[in-house]
Amino acid sequence: MTATEPAFAADNKEQVVRFDRVVKRFGGAQALAGASLTVRRGTVHGLVGQNGAGKSTLIKLLAGLHRPDEGRIEIEGRQYDRLTPHLCEELGIHFIHQDRLLVPTFTVGETLFLGRELRLAGTPFLDRRAMQRRAEEILANYFGVDLPRNALISELSTAEQQIVQITRALLHQPKLLVFDEPTAALVRQEADMLFCLIRRLRSEGVTIIYISHYLNEIEALCDDVTVLRNGVDVASLPMSETSANGIATLMVERDIGEMFPKRQVEFGAEILKVRNLSAANRFHDVSFTLHRGEILGITGLLGSGAKDLVRTLFGLQAATSGEIDIETQALKPRSPVEAVNHQLALVPEDRRGHGVGLDLSVRENITLSSLSRYTRFGFLNRKRETSDTDDLIKRLQIKTAGREALVRTLSGGNQQKVAIAKWLSRQSEIYLLDEPTVGVDIGSKVEIYSLIGELATRGAGVIVLSSDLPELVGITDRILVLFRGRLARELISSQTTTDEVLSASTGAVEGLRHVG
Numbered sequence: 174m175t176a177t178e179p180a181f182a183a184d185n186k187e188q189v190v191r192f193d194r195v196v197k198r199f200g201g202a203q204a205l206a207g208a209s210l211t212v213r214r215g216t217v218h219g220l221v222g223q224n225g226a227g228k229s230t231l232i233k234l235l236a237g238l239h240r241p242d243e244g245r246i247e248i249e250g251r252q253y254d255r256l257t258p259h260l261c262e263e264l265g266i267h268f269i270h271q272d273r274l275l276v277p278t279f280t281v282g283e284t285l286f287l288g289r290e291l292r293l294a295g296t297p298f299l300d301r302r303a304m305q306r307r308a309e310e311i312l313a314n315y316f317g318v319d320l321p322r323n324a325l326i327s328e329l330s331t332a333e334q335q336i337v338q339i340t341r342a343l344l345h346q347p348k349l350l351v352f353d354e355p356t357a358a359l360v361r362q363e364a365d366m367l368f369c370l371i372r373r374l375r376s377e378g379v380t381i382i383y384i385s386h387y388l389n390e391i392e393a394l395c396d397d398v399t400v401l402r403n404g405v406d407v408a409s410l411p412m413s414e415t416s417a418n419g420i421a422t423l424m425v426e427r428d429i430g431e432m433f434p435k436r437q438v439e440f441g442a443e444i445l446k447v448r449n450l451s452a453a454n455r456f457h458d459v460s461f462t463l464h465r466g467e468i469l470g471i472t473g474l475l476g477s478g479a480k481d482l483v484r485t486l487f488g489l490q491a492a493t494s495g496e497i498d499i500e501t502q503a504l505k506p507r508s509p510v511e512a513v514n515h516q517l518a519l520v521p522e523d524r525r526g527h528g529v530g531l532d533l534s535v536r537e538n539i540t541l542s543s544l545s546r547y548t549r550f551g552f553l554n555r556k557r558e559t560s561d562t563d564d565l566i567k568r569l570q571i572k573t574a575g576r577e578a579l580v581r582t583l584s585g586g587n588q589q590k591v592a593i594a595k596w597l598s599r600q601s602e603i604y605l606l607d608e609p610t611v612g613v614d615i616g617s618k619v620e621i622y623s624l625i626g627e628l629a630t631r632g633a634g635v636i637v638l639s640s641d642l643p644e645l646v647g648i649t650d651r652i653l654v655l656f657r658g659r660l661a662r663e664l665i666s667s668q669t670t671t672d673e674v675l676s677a678s679t680g681a682v683e684g685l686r687h688v689g
Contacts, residue, residue, distance in 0.1 A: 188250065189214050189349055189380045190235065195244030197230050204230040206404035207244070212349075212397075217371060217381045219391040219412070222401035223424055223614035224584035228384055231401070232351060236268055237261050249348075265348030269338055271357055277327035281320050282308065285341050311340050315370060332363040339370070350374065351382045356390065357612050361474070361640070368394060386614050388417035389643075400424055425616040432619055433647030434626045440650075441465030442500070444634040445603055447486075450495030455481040456658040459495070463603070463634040468625060470645040470666065471638045473655035473678050482655065483605050483638050487519040488512040499603070513542065518596030520589070522608040528592035531581035535573050536562045538580050538591050543599040565594040569624060586617020593624060604628055604635045610644060622648050642671040656680050 190212040197205040205227045212218045222228050233239045234246065237256035246253050248264055261267075275284055282301075285308050291300045305322055312318055316336055326334060335355065342350060352371070356364040371381060371394060385391055391398055392412060399409040400423045408415075408423050421432075445463035450456075456478030463469050473479035484490045486497065488506030497504045499515050506512040509519070521527040529538050539562050540547060547558040562576050569590045573583055580591055589609065596604065606625065610618045625648055629635050639645045645652055646666050654662040654677040662677040 187213050188247070190382070191245075191247040192231065192234075193245040193247070195231070195234065195241045195246065197234065197239060198242055204404055205234075205241075208401060208404060208406050209409070210399050210406060211409065212380060212382060214380055215375060215378050216396040217375055217383055217394050219395035219398035219420075220382055220384045220401070221386075221388065221391060221398060221420055221424060223616045224586055226401040226424070226614075227404040228401055230404075232268070232353065232382075232384070235261070235266065235351070262345065265346070266351070267342035267345065267347040267349070268351045269335070269342065269353065269355055271354040275326045275334055275338060277325065279326055280323050281326070281329075281337055282322035284326055284337055285322075285344060287341075289345065307344060308340065311343050312336070315340070315343065315373070316366075332359055332366075335359070335363075335367070347379060349380045349382070351384070353384045354386065354612065355383075356385065356387065364390075386612065388420050388615065391420060392417045421615045424614065425619070432615075432622065433644075434623050436626050436630065438466045438630055440467050441632055444500055446496075446498040448496045448498075450482070450485065450497065451493050452478075452481055452485050452490060453493045455485075455490075456655065459655075459660050461653055461660070461663070463636065465632045465634055466629050467651070468629050468635045468637060468649045470649035470652040471636060471655070472640060472642070472645055472652065472674060476657075477655040477678065478658040479638055479655045480607065483519070483607055483636065486512070486636075487517055487605055489519075513599070513601075516600075516602035517605065518599070518601035518603065519605045520592045520596070520607065520609060522611055524585075524588050524592050529580045529588055529595075532579060534577045535566065535571065535580060535583070535591055536576040539565055539594045539598050542595050546598075561598060565597060569594055569597075570620065584613075584617065586613040586621065589613060589617070589621060590624065593621075593628075602633055604633055606635065606637045608639055608641075609637060610639075610641065618644075642674050646671055646674065654678050 188211055190210065192208060192210040194207045194209055195205050196203070196207055208227055208231060210220070210231065220228055220231070230239065234241055235256070237258045237260060240255055246256065279287070282305060286304050291303045292298060293300045308322065309319070312320055318336065320333060320336065326337065329337065355367055359367065371383070375381060383391065383395055395412050397409065397411050398415065398420060400407050400420060402424060442465055443462050444465050448460050450459045459482060471479050471482065481490065485492050486506070488508045488511055491507065492505070497506070504515050506515070525531060530541070533541070536559065540558050547554045559576065566573065566576060571590045571594065572587050580588055583591065609625065610621050613621070625635055625637065637645065637649055646669060649666045652664045652666055652669065652674060653660055654664065654674060656678060657680070661680070664674060664677070
C-alpha cells in the first residue's frame with residue numbers, strides 16, 4: 174500500500190506535512206522517483222529505508238536545502254513551490270540532526286539562542302537574564318538537568334550536546350520536529366530518556382518525524398510508518414498493522430526472518446589467549462580464549478571496560494599487567510603496528526573517522542594496509558593490486574561505481590565492507606569488530622552478518638564488540654559480559670537470551686561472578 178493510498182485516513186486539517194509524488198534528480202542519478210509521504214498532526218511518524226532509499230533527500234527537501242524537480246510539498250494544507258531553511262523555522266519545523274551540527278567553540282547559552290537572541294525592550298541590547306531564565310526552564314522541565322550555560326559545546330558529552338540541540342528547538346515552540354538517527358551515539362539509558370521526551374512532546378501536540386535504522390525503536394515509538402525503497406514509498410501504514418520484521422521485509426523486498434546466518438563450524442586450535450589482563454582504572458584481571466572459527470561477543474554498558482579491552486588488544490592503549498598469546502607467541506602490543514604485524518585487524522566503530530579514507534578510492538582503501546604485498550624494489554604492481562581489489566569487491570558484494578570511486582560516495586554499509594576488505598587484503602587472522610553494524614540499514618546488516626560468518630568459516634577468529642544485544646546473541650558463539658571493569662559472565666549464545674545478557678551487563682543477576 175503506497176502513501177498515495179494510505180491505510181489511515183487523514184483530511185487536510187489533520188495533515189501537517191504532505192509530499193505528493195516528489196521527484197528529485199542529481200545529475201543522472203534519481204534520488205526520489207515519485208515518493209509520497211503524509212504525516213498526521215500530533216503523531217510520531219517513522220521514516221525508514223535502506224541507505225540510498227531516499228530518506229535523506231526527502232528530509233533535505235523538507236528543510237529547504239533542495240528543491241523538488243516534480244511533485245508537490247504541502248505544509249498544513251498549503252502548497253510551497255520552494256522552501257528555505259528560514260521559512261521552515263517560521264513554519265515551526267525544526268531538525269535534530271544525527272551529527273548535531275553545533276559550533277564547538279560556542280557556549281551552551283550562545284548556542285541556544287543563536288540567531289534568535291532576546292533583547293531588552295526598545296533597545297538593541299541582549300537580555301541575557303531572560304535568555305538564561307528561559308533556557309533553565311526548558312532544561313529543568315523537559316530534562317531535569319542544569320547544564321552550565323558558560324560551558325563550551327566541545328566540553329559536553331554526546332547526550333548533553335543532543336539535549337542542547339533539542340532545547341534549542343523547544344525554545345521556539347516547534348510544530349514539527351524531525352529526529353534523524355537520534356540514538357546512534359547514545360547508550361541505553363540516554364536513549365530511554367529520549368524516548369520519554371518524544372512521548373511527552375507527542376502528548377503536548379508536537380508532530381514528530383522519526384528516522385532510524387533501529388526498527389525496534391520504530392515499533393515502540395511510532396504511530397505510523399512510511400517505508401522507502403529505491404526512491405519510492407512502498408508502504409505507509411499504522412504501526413498497529415505491522416511489526417519490526419514486517420517493516421524489514423518491506424525494506425529489502427525479501428523475507429529477513431533468518432537475519433542471522435546459521436553456521437555449522439567446528440572450532441579449530443586456540444588462536445588467542447588472554448590471561449589476567451588489566452588496564453589501570455579501566456578493566457581488571459580479564460581472562461578468555463578465542464579459537465579459530467569462533468565468533469566471540471563482548472558487551473557491557475558505557476564505562477564497563479569492554480571498549481577499552483578491545484582497544485588494548487589492538488595496542489591503542491597500554492595494558493598495566495597480564496598476558497596476551499597469539500598461537501602461543503607472547504604479544505604485548507604497544508602500538509597498532511605491532512598488533513597488525515601479529516595478524517590482528519580492527520574495524521572501528523567510527524568507520525568514517527578511523528576505518529576508511531573518505532577521499533581515497535575503494536582500491537586505495539582496500540590495499541592501504543597491505544601495500545608491501547604489491548611493491549617490489551619500490552615499484553607498485555598495479556595489475557596485481559587491481560586484480561585483488563576487483564576480487565574483494567566481488568566477494569564482499571561492495572556496491573560501488575567502480576574500484577576508483579571515492580569511498581565517501583558509498584553507503585554506510587558498503588563503507589563498512591571496504592573497512593573489512595582492507596584487512597582481508599592483508600590476510601589477517603584475528604578480527605576485532607567494534608559495533609560493526611552501527612548506523613547501517615537492515616539489508617546491509619544481513620550482508621555484514623554473512624560476511625562475519627564467512628570470516629569464521631575460513632578459520633579466522635572473530636571478536637564482536639556490540640551494544641545491539643539481539644545482534645550479539647544472533648551471530649556469536651559465546652558472549653563475554655563486562656561489568657564495572659571485570660568479566661562478569663560468560664554465556665553460550667545459543668543457550669541465552671537478550672534479557673539475560675542485559676541483566677549481566679547491569680549487574681542485576683544474582684551471584685555476579687568473575688569468569689576465567
